[in-house]
Amino acid sequence: MSAADVITSRVAADPTRADAVLTATNVSIEYLVDPPVEAVKNVSLTLHRGEILGLAGESGCGKSTLAYGLNRLLKPPAMMSSGEVTFHDRDGRDIDVVSLNGEGLRAFRWDKVSMVFQGAMNSLNPVLSIKAQLDDVFRTHRPKMRKAERVARSRELLDLVGVDPDRLTSFPHELSGGMRQRMMIAMALALDPQVMIMDEPTTALDVVVQRGIIREIMRLRERLGFAVIFITHDLPLLIEISDRIAVMLRGEIVELGTADEIYRDAQHDYTKRLLESFPSLRGDRGDFIRTGAMPVASALTTSTEAV
Numbered sequence: 001m002s003a004a005d006v007i008t009s010r011v012a013a014d015p016t017r018a019d020a021v022l023t024a025t026n027v028s029i030e031y032l033v034d035p036p037v038e039a040v041k042n043v044s045l046t047l048h049r050g051e052i053l054g055l056a057g058e059s060g061c062g063k064s065t066l067a068y069g070l071n072r073l074l075k076p077p078a079m080m081s082s083g084e085v086t087f088h089d090r091d092g093r094d095i096d097v098v099s100l101n102g103e104g105l106r107a108f109r110w111d112k113v114s115m116v117f118q119g120a121m122n123s124l125n126p127v128l129s130i131k132a133q134l135d136d137v138f139r140t141h142r143p144k145m146r147k148a149e150r151v152a153r154s155r156e157l158l159d160l161v162g163v164d165p166d167r168l169t170s171f172p173h174e175l176s177g178g179m180r181q182r183m184m185i186a187m188a189l190a191l192d193p194q195v196m197i198m199d200e201p202t203t204a205l206d207v208v209v210q211r212g213i214i215r216e217i218m219r220l221r222e223r224l225g226f227a228v229i230f231i232t233h234d235l236p237l238l239i240e241i242s243d244r245i246a247v248m249l250r251g252e253i254v255e256l257g258t259a260d261e262i263y264r265d266a267q268h269d270y271t272k273r274l275l276e277s278f279p280s281l282r283g284d285r286g287d288f289i290r291t292g293a294m295p296v297a298s299a300l301t302t303s304t305e306a307v
């Protein structure tokens with residue numbers, strides 16, 4: 001990616017210029033256990049088209065619960081006790097996510113907003129080939145697609161995520177952890193979603209593989225224009241890749257700003273403490289992933305097939 005591309009992408013993702021794709025207003029989520037846990041408290045945020053919004057905060061602060069709530073994936077005992085979530089479709093329609101059910105909800109998930117979660121690579125079906133699993137997504141959501149189109153699109157998706165399309169006929173156990181996670185990203189991309197929620201998508205992988213995959217996600221975002229909510233406790237990574245970062249503490253968003261604001265001028269004490277807890281936070285953000293300036297170890301992963 002050239003420096004010009006980086007500048008263009010930052011302008012495109014500038015929240016003051018871009019339209020909203022997902023808006024959450026006063027969302028509260030509880031776990032109805034004894035005593036009840038208020039996991040998300042009165043959270044409001046707007047995700048803009050094409051932007052990467054990082055969600056940071058220590059373990060247990062409510063990041064995953066919020067993400068599941070935004071995509072209507074909460075299961076009992078979790079319950080959204082109040083709030084609104086609106087998806088602003090690219091065709092101009094607003095979808096009230098909270099009131100979706102049945103067919104409407106099924107069509108919304110994966111199609112409009114898809115999710116890649118921690119350890120997702122282990123949720124591939126072990127007895128089906130990658131081809132069969134991708135085919136399943138298309139047959140369910142795009143019933144009019146012909147077989148040849150489904151295969152062509154599946155090959156294209158593998159290529160997009162940096163995996164040799166000939167791997168389509170592989171079974172999950174024949175693939176490395178990194179490749180399986182790339183397959184999950186391919187599946188999440190299959191229906192051309194406008195938002196991808198990524199909950200610790202690379203945490204289970206080693207650092208070099210993580211870097212390769214994150215860079216791939218950044219490239220895909222540039223190319224396909226989806227917005228990302230990227231959840232991780234890895235604040236240095238978020239500073240590098242995000243347009244804006246929301247910091248969560250005990251279920252609340254306590255600070256929200258551009259990555260530069262968070263890095264250079266954090267306001268909330270908790271954000272400052274979080275920054276201080278990463279001694280590795282040095283130098284200009286974005287050197288590595290945004291500009292493609294790669295340390296030698298990471299460069300190795302792009303010279304061969306994805307690991």
Ligand SMILES: Nc1ncnc2c1ncn2[C@@H]1O[C@H](COP(=O)(O)OP(=O)(O)OP(=O)(O)O)[C@@H](O)[C@H]1O
Nearest residue numbers: 031033037039058059060061062063064065066077
């Ligand atoms: N099934 C459950 N029943 C009761 N409480 C739960 C349940 N799942 C999560 N919680 C509680 O909700 C709060 C938020 O949890 P959540 O998993 O959303 O946090 P998180 O920030 O994503 O943490 P992590 O980074 O460890 O995944 C925590 O206090 C957690 O203990």
